[in-house]
Structures are given as C-alpha cells and as structure tokens.
Amino acid sequence: MPLVQMVNGRLSMTKLIGLLVLLFVPALAGASGGSVSAFSAPPEVAQGRQIYEQYCAACHGGQGEGATAWKKPDEKGEIPPPPHDETGHTWRHNDGMLFKMIAEGRRHPFNKSDRLTMPAFGESLSDQEIGAVIEYLKTLWTDEQREYQATESQ
Amino acid sequence: MRSIVHSLTRVTWHFCLLTLTVALPALVHAQPSADAQSVKALTTSSSGVLLVLRDNGLFATEGGTSTEITLPATDQRTQPSSLAKGADGSVYLAGPGLGVWRYDGAGERWQSLNNTLPNLGVTAMAAHTTQPETLYAYLEEGGMFRSRDGGAKWMKVDNGPEEPVQAFLHSDMPGSMESGWLFAGTTRGVARSMDCFCFWGDAGDLRGTVSAISYDPAAPENIYAVVEGQLHHSADGGETWISLTVPQDVTALAFSPVQGLVVGTASGDLLAPSADGKWSPVHD
Numbered sequence: 001m002p003l004v005q006m007v008n009g010r011l012s013m014t015k016l017i018g019l020l021v022l023l024f025v026p027a028l029a030g031a032s033g034g035s036v037s038a039f040s041a042p043p044e045v046a047q048g049r050q051i052y053e054q055y056c057a058a059c060h061g062g063q064g065e066g067a068t069a070w071k072k073p074d075e076k077g078e079i080p081p082p083p084h085d086e087t088g089h090t091w092r093h094n095d096g097m098l099f100k101m102i103a104e105g106r107r108h109p110f111n112k113s114d115r116l117t118m119p120a121f122g123e124s125l126s127d128q129e130i131g132a133v134i135e136y137l138k139t140l141w142t143d144e145q146r147e148y149q150a151t152e153s154q
Numbered sequence: 155m156r157s158i159v160h161s162l163t164r165v166t167w168h169f170c171l172l173t174l175t176v177a178l179p180a181l182v183h184a185q186p187s188a189d190a191q192s193v194k195a196l197t198t199s200s201s202g203v204l205l206v207l208r209d210n211g212l213f214a215t216e217g218g219t220s221t222e223i224t225l226p227a228t229d230q231r232t233q234p235s236s237l238a239k240g241a242d243g244s245v246y247l248a249g250p251g252l253g254v255w256r257y258d259g260a261g262e263r264w265q266s267l268n269n270t271l272p273n274l275g276v277t278a279m280a281a282h283t284t285q286p287e288t289l290y291a292y293l294e295e296g297g298m299f300r301s302r303d304g305g306a307k308w309m310k311v312d313n314g315p316e317e318p319v320q321a322f323l324h325s326d327m328p329g330s331m332e333s334g335w336l337f338a339g340t341t342r343g344v345a346r347s348m349d350c351f352c353f354w355g356d357a358g359d360l361r362g363t364v365s366a367i368s369y370d371p372a373a374p375e376n377i378y379a380v381v382e383g384q385l386h387h388s389a390d391g392g393e394t395w396i397s398l399t400v401p402q403d404v405t406a407l408a409f410s411p412v413q414g415l416v417v418g419t420a421s422g423d424l425l426a427p428s429a430d431g432k433w434s435p436v437h438d
Binding site for chain 2: 071072073082089092093097101106108109
C-alpha cells in the first residue's frame, strides 16, 4: 500500500497531514537528544540527562560519544572512556550491572595502575539519581538495542 | 576340451591368489590404525575420559584403549572440527556443514541443536564454563550466536572479531563485567572479549592462524594457543605469550582433570607434560 495516496491526481489533505507528522516528529525526537520521543520517555530522563552532563560528560562526551580510539588500551593498560550511545557497548549490560558500574566504579583487569578505570559515584549520587542516569542512557540507543538490553535485564 | 577348461580354471585361481598375496598387505597399510590419524580436536567427558576427534572418527580414550563413538549421521561433506564440554559435562560436536550437536551418553546418540541456527557453517563453538545451558557458535557467514537454553534457540549477539574464528573458548577467568571471558582463535591471533560481547580486542601480540585454544580451569589466567603447530602459553590472561617446545606439531588441546594439559599432535599422539617439562604419551 503506498504511503501517500493521490485523489484525482492530488494529495488528499488527510494524507498530507499524516505525511508531515511522519516527517517532523522523528526530527523533533532527534533534537531532544535521542531516538525516544519526549512523549514516551520516562519522567526521570530529563533529570538523568542533567546528572549525566554534570558527572559523566567530561569523560564520556556530551552526546555519549566516548573517547576516540576507546577500544585501544593506553600505555597503562587502561581502556579509555567508551561511548554510551549506539556505537558503544553500554546497551549490552543489564540494569543491575549498569547500576553497579556507576555506584562502585570498575577497575579493568588489565589495568597496570592501581586506580579505578571508571570512578565510583555511589557516594555522590543517590540510588534514584543513578537510576535516572541509566534511563537517560537508554535514550541514546536504537530500538533494537533497547529491546536487547530489556531482555538482558529480565 | 575338459582338460583345457580345467587348466584355465587353475591359471585363473593362481592369478587371484597371487593378486591377493600382493595387494592385501598394501591395503592393510592404506588403512592406518586410529591412533595414527592426526588429532583434530580434544575434550574430556564428564568422567574425565579423553575424547579424541580424528580424521577417521571420534574416539573415547582411556587406559590405552580407544572406543569409537559413532558420529552423527549427516551428509558426507560435513567436517566435524570442534569439541566442547559443557558445565554439566555434556559433550558438544560442531563443524562446517554439521552445525552443533550434543551427545547423549545414556542413549549413545547425538541430538541436533540446529533448528534455529541460520546455517550449518559453524567453524568453532564453545560452552560456558559455569552455565550449562549457555553455548556459543561462530558461523563463518553469520558471526557470533549464543543460546541460553541448551541450543533450542540461538540468537545473534555479535559479528565477532574482524578475522574469521578458527577456535573458541569460554573461560571463568575473574575480572569480567558479566560471567566470564571469550577467547577466539582467529587467522590473526587470539581475540578476547568479556562474555557480554562488549568488544573484541587483541589478547597480546601473538600473531598467526590459531588452530586450537584452551585454558587451565584451576588457574584461569593460564591460556594455551596453537599457532601453525607451535604451542604458546600465556600466564596473564592473554596479555603476554611465550612459546613452549613440544616434540611434534600440535593440532589440538584440552585440559584433563587427570593429566592436566593434553596436546594432540599431527602424528596422532596424545602428549602431556611431566613435572620436569618433558612430554610423554598420555597412556604410557
């Protein structure tokens, strides 16, 4: 079935409005920072974004783009901050693991220094605030990635 | 007339006897014993018996005696090439054209696990070391697949390393964000990823086509890999490697609860290192 139907050789008004909605709503959702529209995003997403920008963006990038060459360990064996958007692997971890990572931090096993590869934020952020950050990160993923992560979180 | 026929019969009989006398020894030599066939893959059963995949079949080897295990009845063009032992002791067989099969020891039969795999081109497989229902398969045309229900449902999880995978291993080495690590032997060396499939990176700078890979379950940082017949050992989870001298070309690896590291060779032997580092036949 064609997306737009012609009536007597002209586009019907109803179809035209439908086409405009199809064209512009995804663009508006993209402008708000992710592929989830503002209408379907949980209310804590805005809070999570604010916390992300304050605590996470300095290392992981303002748009969750991560460090360049993040897959290559540095001379100390540390992995640079990975992206949190669809190009990274955050979506492969369940909610519990993401919460633990943010709260407790993580030291990469092949890190040759003593410091944590990812710092712990459990004393800076409440459980609710960490949860809000995770909800915000989910807006940076594709639908398929969100579906995969939801399955992993079950 | 009768004497002519009789003479002809005698000549024919002698010719047949002569042919058999000359040809039989040659035929016997053309069928070498099972143990002389190159070892393609190794694993152990739940009871610690060595299972040896050779060109001429699969054999359970214990106390110097080999018993053949009938392979799945499949197309002649299939190439059994991988063996794996699951966390519950189940034995798995895989290969190009074969897909993945599980051996039912009680019923002495194979069960196909291929219903939801997109094709049968499995070049390597691995079983999770602590989760009996979790299996991994690498398809040359398809990438990495994982099943969490014993092979009933497979799901693509990743494309895998950049180079094709020849050997595959799951390890419970500590430090993973999930439940363990995956080591993939590729045409470029060993690739390593946490079992969340976060990303595949080089495990050290070992280079070449890896044909077999194994690890020590009692000391999981110890990884062993075969590159073009040469055995290599890493004591730090794949960060650095040293080569080990084995008197023959190595083709397969396994960790036996009885003998420890066991290698299969191109000559068909099974060797294990003794405390002084010398390699001896496993059942001598």
